[in-house]
Amino acid sequence: MQAKPQLYGLPAYKPGKPISEVKEELGLKKVIKLASNENPYGSSEHAKQAIIDAVMNSAIYPDGYSGELRKKVASHLSVNEDQLIFGNGTDEVIQFLCRAFLTPNDNTITADPTFSQYKLNAAIEGAEIREVPLTKAGEHNLNEMLNQIDEHTKIVWVCNPNNPSGNYIGKEEFEHFLSQVPEHVIVASDEAYIEYTVADDYPDTIPLLNQYKNLVILRTFSKAYGLASLRIGYGVAHPEIIQVMEPLRPAFNTTAYAHAAAIAALEDQEFVEQSSKRNREELEKFEAFCQKHHLFFYPSQTNFILIDLEMPGDDIFAFLLSKGYITRSGQALGFPTCIRISIGSEEENAGVLQALEDLLQERKQGSES
């Protein structure tokens, strides 16, 4: 037997170790996961109640068209209902885009390092992947990404803010970029962390949809809305783009729980605003820590921070794990001497910062002896 040639050698997704396993292995009572940029404050109480209410109807298939949620999101964003497609997480919308537009004759352009799902899904379609290194500051090199476009380019991915560096692309720069991209190329703007951004010039891309038929905006309920386990995200684009993707969307790809919770979550903007505000206050503690210890960090508009400790990321990861904190080693993310830490609650952050302090102390003593 022979599967599609492009599938051989592709990595399977490596999930982080479950908390229960880490506890047992290391004999720790308390283990805290700061690895997947989840909301440490959970989700809106209204969303929780909506899930409980929806449980009564578990025997019934969900609305495959996500009709009620569609209405809600359309009105929240001031777009038409036919400009939306819902996915089992934004991950699935990324999959739809690749499946709909990429063939082995096409190429797609991404930053490097960036969110891994663009490359993985493009590889599955057999497309050529052109990766453009981030600048030293961790920013997208949009000029070089433009240079890489040719007649076979189908999708350019812009992760804004970028995971794992946390940097953002400003309004002026993004609009200039968009104006330079040929009409036959889709620009996918992944805005998974938009609710956490505080920069005044972070772009408002929704109004640009009127002008650019090739713009696709990706958003999720997994991050600031705190609904990661329910798997619900969406794409916003010109109806023509939505229409070509709809036939490849599985009929019941999103659940009734996700619909109910997302609707309630959208209605509770107070929760999102509070989460974002507290996130910023806590993120600033990490920045202050880095400044105090003269550590380089990437300026973040998200709920995570990438810190350079000038030692192997796997070693930083192992040390923090021994103290009960699951983080992400930069080595798997393309930043070999960095650690990516999701911003947790006040108590969690104090703990992981103390652990980092211990690590620096240990390193100092090691170099002195």
Ligand SMILES: *Cc1c(COP(=O)(O)O)cnc(C)c1O
């Ligand atoms: C977390 C994340 C997503 C969204 O993932 P879901 O599938 O919606 O949970 C998309 N893009 C980026 C850059 C992310 O970090």
